[in-house]
Amino acid sequence: MPGPQIDYRRVARAAAATALGLPIVGAVYLRLKYGPTLADDIVKLYHSYQVLKRLQNLQKNNFFxxxxxxxxxxxxxxxxxxxxxxxxxxxxxxxxxxxxxxxxxxxxxxxxxxxxxxxxxxxxxxxxxxxxxxxxxxxxxxxxxxxxxxxxxxxxxxxxxxxxxxxxxxxxxxxxxxxxxxxxxxxxxxxxxxxxxxxxxxxxxxxxxxxxxxxxxxxxxxxxxxxxxxxxxxxxxxxxxxxxxxxxxxxxxxxxxxxxxxxxxxxxxxxxxxxxxxxxxxxxxxxxxxxxxxxxxxxxxxxxFSPKTYWDEVRKYRANVILYIGEICRYLLAQPLRPDDGKYEQTIKAAIGLGLRPDIWREFEKRFNVEQIYEMYGATECPFMSVNTEDKVGSVGRHGGFLKALSNVLEIVKCDIETAEPIRDANGKCILADPGETGLLVTKVDDLYHFDGYMADKKTNEKKLVRNVKKIGDVYFNSGDLMMADKEGYLYFRDRLGDTFRWKGENVATTEVAEMLSAFPAIAECNVYGVLVPGQEGRAGMAALKLSKDHNFDPKDLHDYITKVLPLYACPKFLRITEEISTTTTFKHKKVELAKEGFDLNVISDPLYFLDADKKTYVPLNNDVMRRILIGQARL
The missing domain is CATH 3.40.50.980 (Rossmann fold)
Known part of the structure; x- marks a missing residue:
């Protein structure tokens, strides 16, 4: 016979409140200082304590x-x-x-x-x-x-x-x-x-x-x-x-x-x-x-994975939890509408994964009847993992003020995009990013948060560590990822440090540009990266585009749209129209080879376009346009 149903969240709140043992004045002070997320922060601390206690017990008994x-x-x-x-x-x-x-x-x-x-x-x-x-x-x-x-x-x-x-x-x-x-x-x-x-x-x-x-x-x-x-x-x-x-x-x-x-x-x-x-x-x-x-x-x-049979398999197995990464959710949404979309014998209670773009978040939940998306942040090497348990669109979790006050497990520090190095103050310590400011995510390394490292030499492992972050002698893991935390502590992944590029003195996040391009009806899928332009500093934006079969592609319409939703420095200067977007086996876009090929007409057979600022449209990239770019006559 099953036991009674317990509301663990309510129990946790009560237990945490009892543990604090604060008088009303103290509770009010904390509420004013840390805002409306205080109660949930306490719950998260309680849950983290429970997990930690269990892990320490497993560790003590060598139970794996x-x-x-x-x-x-x-x-x-x-x-x-x-x-x-x-x-x-x-x-x-x-x-x-x-x-x-x-x-x-x-x-x-x-x-x-x-x-x-x-x-x-x-x-x-x-x-x-x-x-x-x-x-x-x-x-x-x-x-x-x-x-x-x-x-x-x-x-x-x-x-x-x-x-x-x-x-x-x-x-x-x-x-x-x-x-x-x-x-x-x-x-x-x-x-x-x-x-x-x-x-x-x-x-x-x-x-x-x-x-x-x-x-x-x-x-x-x-x-x-x-x-x-x-x-x-x-x-x-x-x-x-x-x-x-x-x-x-x-x-x-x-x-x-x-x-x-x-x-x-x-x-x-x-x-x-x-x-x-x-x-x-x-x-x-x-x-x-x-x-x-x-x-x-x-x-x-x-x-x-097969986008055509994915939901048939879910129904066959009566699965109620699914795992995603990268572009999987977009591939599923790109499939033709079916009468049985979102209809199952069971409810999809959770979609767990990372890399879901905010522009399709709600559409994915609604069309396929997913109760909640648990977008997470983590990496194989990273000692820290964050999970969005609140279905906050675009967020990878929250590290609220009260949590941050009691735990310094993560920090977002200012960094130089070109060198990929943290920016330090006169005392050699890292400068913390302000709320709302994008910076490099670093996470604490200590007896609790382990960095297991690579099967490699000491130099390779040392490259993944940042020392003297908040005080001399401390050690943090360098995620290599750009992150932003808002005033409430919600975390938002912005880009890989190597993917973000600098153009006209401004940092351009490929994820942000890709999100805007993906909203254009004629674009089915896109991959954004930076390319070198002879005689220019930094990298200019370029996008490989897979076009939608249901819409006609009009270069003028795309120019008018993208220049309205993005600052001019972030608008892709070059377009590459391709039949397929190359991805890794885990559906991450391949950028390195595309960036190497750049916009070289001698190498690329795909149609190429250039953003002509004077004509206010994207024009076919031919030898004449290329000559104007190389001699500095074209506005970039």
Missing amino acids: MVDFFELRAKETPDKPFLLYRDDSFTYGEVDGEGNKLARFMMSQGGLGCKDSAAILMLNDPGFIISWLAFSKLGVKTAFLNYNLKGRALLHCIKACKVKAIMCGKEPQLLEELETIMPDILDLGIKVWVLGEVSERPLSSGMTQVQTWNERSDPIPRSVRDGITANDVSVYIFTSGTTGFPKPAKLSHYRSCGGSAVMSMQAELEPSDIFYVTLPLYHSMAFGMGLMTTIFTGCTIALGT
């Missing part, structure tokens, strides 16, 4: 995510844990398969507690079972991006010093490994292939996984004795937009911490079904999706 999974399998063995295609797997079944796979690996030898191994797989049950098996053995697991090829793939394998690779059975995965097998064999790395491969023989050095005769009873916990909270749990690679990807270290403590915060903030329950289509090698899918599912004890439905 693999232990959570084994506990779920023991207490609720028949509860559905994983939905995939037409199959359903219970906690008990997945745990048993993890035990069998772990025993197979033990029988192969050469892999022990605190060693490193890698997973190269698509989104399927085998990925999760492999992670579970490695975790049962106390092995650090590196998640390889299945889109990498050749030298980049080999770099990632070598960077984590792996002793074994668990590879999926798909031909494209095996073929990519085959191209670097001589190097893998020279390094003495074992390669196991999970899943039956019948249509082709395995390459020399690859071993077919056979678990049919392995026992499924629990792996003794003593096998992973000696693992502590600060030890590496997994390696998750950065995108590598400016070079080879770097392996970020994620400790057991942070694996539990992020999922604990999200589970609490989004008020997830064991009855929830979490639909995840992002690749599991990415921190959002793994951390916010899989780990949060295990921490909560709910069910994960695993798929591959």
Whole structure:
């Protein structure tokens, strides 16, 4: 019989008020000083304390995510844990398969507690079972991006010093490994292939996984004795937009911490079904999706993103929680209207993710009947995570006055856009940005907020730290992101520091320009970046545009619109009309190559336009216009 329904928010308020024990005069003073958000700030502090207390208890007892999974399998063995295609797997079944796979690996030898191994797989049950098996053995697991090829793939394998690779059975995965097998064999790395491969023989050095005769009873916990909270749990690679990807270290403590915060903030329950289509090698899918599912004890439905079938899959699995990132929400909105939009057997109680643009926030909620969006801020390496629990459009959370007075976990500091360095005062300390002013987000690094760093040299890790921020000797994590906090403490992501560019002495945020361009009816999607112009300082704005099939593109109309909604220095000087906007596998726009190509007519075959300030329109960029730009006759 279920227990009584408890309003935890009300209880928290009462408990916090009791804890404060303030007289009426003191309460009034605090209310006047910190404004209408005081009560919610106290609630947030109380909730944070509860999470911290639980995490410290887990840390003390060396109880980690693999232990959570084994506990779920023991207490609720028949509860559905994983939905995939037409199959359903219970906690008990997945745990048993993890035990069998772990025993197979033990029988192969050469892999022990605190060693490193890698997973190269698509989104399927085998990925999760492999992670579970490695975790049962106390092995650090590196998640390889299945889109990498050749030298980049080999770099990632070598960077984590792996002793074994668990590879999926798909031909494209095996073929990519085959191209670097001589190097893998020279390094003495074992390669196991999970899943039956019948249509082709395995390459020399690859071993077919056979678990049919392995026992499924629990792996003794003593096998992973000696693992502590600060030890590496997994390696998750950065995108590598400016070079080879770097392996970020994620400790057991942070694996539990992020999922604990999200589970609490989004008020997830064991009855929830979490639909995840992002690749599991990415921190959002793994951390916010899989780990949060295990921490909560709910069910994960695993798929591959397709805007055409997305909501059909949601209905099929009866999912009520979805995960998004980047442009996923815009891709879904771009699909033709359907009679069943927003109609499900269940309610979509939460959409959790990051990168949702404010201009489509309410439209997404309304069309697809999403109760609440939990837009968050975080990064694989970042010790701090913020979640918008108030459905405040565009915000990534709130760090109100009372919270800020008691906790200096984050600061927004003034910075030089061109050098990407914080601006300091005469005493060498950082200058804090005012409310409403955009600056560089830095977050506290101490015993509570860990920076696990990269599997890299000391210099690489030191680059991500900012010292002497508020006082001499303190240490903060450099997010590399531009953020703004308003007077009420609501946080707004503005741009990546490398994406923001400077033109005519002004800072231009690509996200702001993209938001304005996206509102123009003829533009289906856009990507904004800065390009070098010979003879000019800074970078001029340029936008790659994918045009809508439902509207005609009129360069004059776009000029008139964009010059009304943006200051002239922020208006894109160049346009590139393209069939598709290139994105990463997690739907982030690729800018580096586009910026390198600039507006070079000798390199680009796409139609190009230039903002002609005299003619007050965008004109086709041809050799004559290019000549005027290069000799300084065209107004920029």
